[in-house]
Amino acid sequence: MRRPSGVARGSGTADPPTTAGLSAAYGIDAADPPPTDAWVAPGLGALIRDGRALEEQVVDLAHDTMFDGGRHTGFRILGAGVDQIAQGLAAIEPRTRRTVESVQPTSTFNPHDRTQPLDEASRSRGLTLRFVGSERAFAMNPMLVAMYPHARVGPTVARFILIDRTAAVVGGPPDPRGFPTAWLATRDDVVERVRDLWTRTWARAVPVVPPGEQPPFTRRQFEVARRLALGAKDQAIARELGVSVRTVAADVAGLVAALEARNRVEVVLVLRGGRGDSVAQT
Secondary structure, three states: OOOOOOOOOOOOOOOOOOOOOEHHHHOEOOOOOOOOHHHOOOOHHHHHHHHHHHHHHHHHHHHHHHHOOOOEOOEEEEEEOHHHHHHHHHHHHHHOOOEEEEEEOOOOOOOOOOOHHHHHHHHHOOOEEEEEEOHHHHHHOOOHHHHOOOOEEOOOOOOEEEEOOOEEEEEEOOOOOOOOEEEEEOOHHHHHHHHHHHHHHHHHOEEOOOOOOOOOOOHHHHHHHHHHHOOOOHHHHHHHHOOOHHHHHHHHHHHHHHOOOOOHHHHHHHHHHOOOOOOOOO
């Protein structure tokens, strides 16, 4: 069975699901179509066009706001740069009541990621979290499957987070300094587009870990990998996680094997760089 390129086989676990991905921008390889008809069924072109229409609308609104002094009811900047965006999401999390549904075309492994505690807080409050990533996203960030073992993989034609089906955080153009921006939309025309894209994207996507199988990486291995990338030693990692040094060493060995690395230093290099532009071989 194939797995998304860069998502390695875990020790004693089954491969994640077979997928081949969207074309250069979206992860589908036309020369090697996936075995799932949903990925290539009629309507994908319309989904892509609608995703681009959302992006164009957001760019127009954002440019008018940033460069022309425009003011748009129900549309404001959440943040520019990863730290501001994380702060904006942190302000939204306590007000979220039911669902957080996210589509991410790309993802990179960031040991400093400040959004993971927000996900944990949402789960602890009983919120429903759903995630769809492209095949390339799971390849670029091998730990993504440990963070979201119930995620789906499929065509991702826009970047957004749908909150309670009533608001959306959408990716916008770079600000004048070149930093990425995120925007909070509550206006009906944007939210309706996002809701529609979410429904169609979720329906086409398939579980990244098939039913009855286990993720290639555990949550603890993710926590070990994150601390490893920050330069922590096994003893310090063991203290932070409340496990033995032998357990940490075993998790590191599992990461080395699963990522096909030669040592722990190469584990960090693989995690930092991923294999997002390497197409899985059959």
